[in-house]
Amino acid sequence: MKRFKFFKSLKFRIFLLLALMGILPGMVFRMGLLRTYESQAVEIRSMDILSQAKVLGTQIVTNDYLNNSAQETISGQLELLSQIYDGRVLLINSRFQIVTDTYNLDTGKTIISEEVIRSFKGEEITKYDSEDRYIEMTIPLTNSETREILGVMMVSVSTDSIQLNYEYLEGNAMVLETALGIVAAALAIFLAIRLVRPFGKITRSINAIQTGEEQEELDVSDYTETEAISNAFNQMIKRMQVIDQSRQEFVSNVSHELKTPLTSMKVLADSLLSQENVPAELYKEFMTDIAEEIERENKIINDLLSLVKLDKSAGEMNITHVNINDLLEQILKRLKPIAEKADVEMVLESFRPVTAEVDEVKLTLALTNLIENAIKYNRPDGWVHVSLNADHKYFFVRIEDSGIGIPEESLEHIYERFYRVDKSHSREIGGTGLGLAITRNAVLMHRGAIKAHSKEGEGTIFTVRIPLNYIA
Ligand SMILES: Nc1ncnc2c1ncn2[C@@H]1O[C@H](COP(=O)(O)OP(=O)(O)O)[C@@H](O)[C@H]1O
Numbered sequence: 001m002k003r004f005k006f007f008k009s010l011k012f013r014i015f016l017l018l019a020l021m022g023i024l025p026g027m028v029f030r031m032g033l034l035r036t037y038e039s040q041a042v043e044i045r046s047m048d049i050l051s052q053a054k055v056l057g058t059q060i061v062t063n064d065y066l067n068n069s070a071q072e073t074i075s076g077q078l079e080l081l082s083q084i085y086d087g088r089v090l091l092i093n094s095r096f097q098i099v100t101d102t103y104n105l106d107t108g109k110t111i112i113s114e115e116v117i118r119s120f121k122g123e124e125i126t127k128y129d130s131e132d133r134y135i136e137m138t139i140p141l142t143n144s145e146t147r148e149i150l151g152v153m154m155v156s157v158s159t160d161s162i163q164l165n166y167e168y169l170e171g172n173a174m175v176l177e178t179a180l181g182i183v184a185a186a187l188a189i190f191l192a193i194r195l196v197r198p199f200g201k202i203t204r205s206i207n208a209i210q211t212g213e214e215q216e217e218l219d220v221s222d223y224t225e226t227e228a229i230s231n232a233f234n235q236m237i238k239r240m241q242v243i244d245q246s247r248q249e250f251v252s253n254v255s256h257e258l259k260t261p262l263t264s265m266k267v268l269a270d271s272l273l274s275q276e277n278v279p280a281e282l283y284k285e286f287m288t289d290i291a292e293e294i295e296r297e298n299k300i301i302n303d304l305l306s307l308v309k310l311d312k313s314a315g316e317m318n319i320t321h322v323n324i325n326d327l328l329e330q331i332l333k334r335l336k337p338i339a340e341k342a343d344v345e346m347v348l349e350s351f352r353p354v355t356a357e358v359d360e361v362k363l364t365l366a367l368t369n370l371i372e373n374a375i376k377y378n379r380p381d382g383w384v385h386v387s388l389n390a391d392h393k394y395f396f397v398r399i400e401d402s403g404i405g406i407p408e409e410s411l412e413h414i415y416e417r418f419y420r421v422d423k424s425h426s427r428e429i430g431g432t433g434l435g436l437a438i439t440r441n442a443v444l445m446h447r448g449a450i451k452a453h454s455k456e457g458e459g460t461i462f463t464v465r466i467p468l469n470y471i472a
């Protein structure tokens with residue numbers, strides 16, 4: 001596993017890339033260069049021999065050497081040619097007889113090869129055999145006046161020297177290349193380690209932040225990319241801090257809210273216990289207060305449970321087709337006793353029948369809270385107006401009241417958990433400050449939106465917009 005991990009590392013990849021980049025061009029260059037050298041050398045050699053052979057050919061023709069080979073100068077020159085180029089020269093007359101063989105092996109023999117025949121027709125042939133390493137040239141010997149081809153000169157020279165040179169060069173190139181390869185590999189290792197270093201720095205920094213050795217800021221600005229990673233990481237840390245803070249706040253709020261009724265109960269109970277001969281009416285009065293506090297504690301716990309349930313993922317939505325008109329009617333019916341007690345008139349106005357894919361329990365919770373608020377934060381003889389409308393995509397529930405309204409500076413806070421505009425007043429009314437937080441969560445889980453408009457002393461309008469079809 002560990003081995004594979006190394007091959008997967010950026011370090012190794014960079015090393016591989018750089019090493020290949022260092023070694024491959026040299027290899028390609030060497031092979032290309034050597035190949036060109038070989039063909040170039042062969043060509044130059046051929047041209048050299050050809051021009052000398054031609055000069056010699058002219059002399060042979062003018063001196064009629066083909067018929068009279070006892071001429072020392074020409075024989076000497078043929079010998080020289082074959083010696084210089086480490087080769088063999090054959091002179092063939094028109095009867096395909098070998099007049100001269102500088103190797104003295106085939107003199108007098110007859111030779112009928114394809115090249116010789118073609119040369120008698122006037123062709124000048126150069127052939128390179130790289131396998132057996134020789135160049136063979138067949139040149140017609142032409143009388144310059146009569147244009148008659150009197151014979152053919154055949155020169156074959158070894159290219160061993162070219163090959164030797166080639167091998168020498170190749171050897172040198174190999175040495176050079178190996179040296180370069182080692183340098184390239186060393187450089188590649190060095191660069192790979194260096195280039196990847198900032199990433200190691202990131203890991204170390206994050207670990208240090210995690211264990212608290214370092215302050216909570218990642219700053220690896222070696223590359224634009226590592227800077228981007230640092231920024232993203234710092235942003236994530238900040239977000240986590242905010243979440244952590246709000247969680248701590250929530251916990252401390254919850255403890256406080258749960259403790260308040262308990263403190264009241266304790267005070268009430270203590271004052272009864274500390275007195276002797278308490279009249280029965282006082283007992284009754286205090287016990288009523290204690291019962292109210294228990295009721296309040298109960299309410300807070302219920303609201304908290306609803307909120308916690310809603311805080312879980314949207315995957316726990318229980319979606320069904322619900323008739324919203326009926327749903328609203330039911331809610332209003334359930335709230336009627338409270339409204340009557342508060343002397344508030346409720347009106348429901350449905351503009352059209354609406355059926356939607358919603359979680360009935362959660363939506364009921366949300367709407368009940370809104371309508372309950374509209375009743376609670378109202379004035380005697382006030383009204384609550386609930387209306388339902390829809391377009392092709394959404395349905396809209398509007399809850400308007402003639403109540404006390406919400407001050408402008410409080411509007412942005414009303415969805416916060418435990419937030420109440422007027423603590424003492426709200427307490428009298430008996431809220432927990434969790435209702436709108438629950439409502440907002442429930443609406444958001446339906447991918448809906450909620451908005452509030454209010455004017456202090458005149459009333460409040462809440463509008464809820466929810467998609468008709470649930471978007472998972
Ligand atoms: N319709 C309304 N009219 C006036 N004030 C409201 C209305 N609805 C909510 N509020 C204010 O917003 C606060 C938060 O509401 P909510 O979260 O439901 O808590 P509560 O349990 O106090 O009702 C309330 O305490 C109240 O001050």
Ligand SMILES: [Mg+2]
Pocket residue numbers: 369372373431432433434435436
């Ligand atoms: Mg409420």
